[in-house]
Amino acid sequence: MNTIVTPGQKLCKDTEYISSEGTYVHKGSIYSSVLGFSHTIKRNINTDNNNETTTTSSSGSSSSIPSEYNNSTSEDKRDYIVVLKEKEPGIVPEIGNVVTVQVLRINPRLASCAILCVGTKALKETFNGVIRVQDVRATEIDKVEIYKSFRPGDIVSAEVISLGDSRSYYLSTAKNELGVVFAQSVVGATMIPVSWNQMQCPKTKTKEYRKVAKMDIAGTDQDDDNDTENGHENEKEDNNNESDQE
The missing domain is CATH 2.40.50.100 (RNA polymerase II/Efflux pump adaptor protein, barrel-sandwich hybrid domain)
Structure with missing residues (x-):
């Protein structure tokens, strides 16, 4: 039959x-x-x-x-x-895939992550991934600090750039649309992006550094869509000055 x-x-x-x-x-x-x-x-x-x-x-x-x-x-x-029931073939991350990961721990060299989804498909088993300090963003790589880019618990959109070693995939958030998509403050509130490198707690108004993913918003001007991190240098300086005042 x-x-x-x-x-x-x-x-x-x-x-x-x-x-x-x-x-x-x-x-x-x-x-x-x-x-x-x-x-x-x-x-x-x-x-x-x-x-x-x-x-x-x-x-x-x-x-x-x-x-x-x-x-x-x-x-x-x-x-x-x-x-x-026919067994569905297991989904395995491949080079070029955009994946959703959760940051597990950080150190000065990298952020260790658990890969949860490939594209829009949730994985039945998680895979290990790392975002190295040189893969966080495309510009001013020598100035990147992991603790100002990610925190444990953050949900991050990243791209698989290498199969890495036998333990972890190498991931990148260097593109504007990649980075932190969800983060919680110390009081448990969902933080709101206020710039490409900061998020703010809506309850305490405290700002924290993150490598924020640029989200597509309907009605955004074409010029804004073409912005890169280089175009945000003035904003970065303003944020640094604001942090110094705080």
């Missing part, structure tokens, strides 16, 4: 097959209970008093189904019908 079926789809009469994994019986018919592929499994009648009956599927593979699962008897000549 080996055809794709959806939940609630009628498969056959219960006089033709024995309902098994991924199926159910209703009013004399067998229906699929999951999204997957239907298979018929031919029974080899076992006259011994074993707990399991060895079966062979239509694809030629063998499986074991406990006898109490289907309540069949050796006089029952029907084969099994099952619906098996």
Whole structure:
């Protein structure tokens, strides 16, 4: 049979097959209970008093189904019908992918992260990544300080630039649209971006340094969309002066 079926789809009469994994019986018919592929499994009648009956599927593979699962008897000549969920291939980050990560810890050389999503797809298992100090931004790399770019707990949009070593992917936030997209202040409030390198707590009004991702906003002027970090140098100086005054 080996055809794709959806939940609630009628498969056959219960006089033709024995309902098994991924199926159910209703009013004399067998229906699929999951999204997957239907298979018929031919029974080899076992006259011994074993707990399991060895079966062979239509694809030629063998499986074991406990006898109490289907309540069949050796006089029952029907084969099994099952619906098996197809395993989705695991998503693995690749070079050029934009990923969403959570910062776990920082040191002067890098930020260690857990990769949570590739594009818009959440990962079933997390991968390790690092954002090195030289990959934080594209300009004035020698002036970058990790603790002024990221903090543990931050959610960051980054690009995979290398498969790295056997332990971690190498990530970059050098593009304007990459960087911190979510951060919390010390009082637990969601911080608001106020510039490309600062976020502010809405409760305490305290500002903290971050490498902020530039978000696309509807109605933004074309000139603003073409801004780069070089174009924010005056803003950076103003922010530094403001911090000195505080």
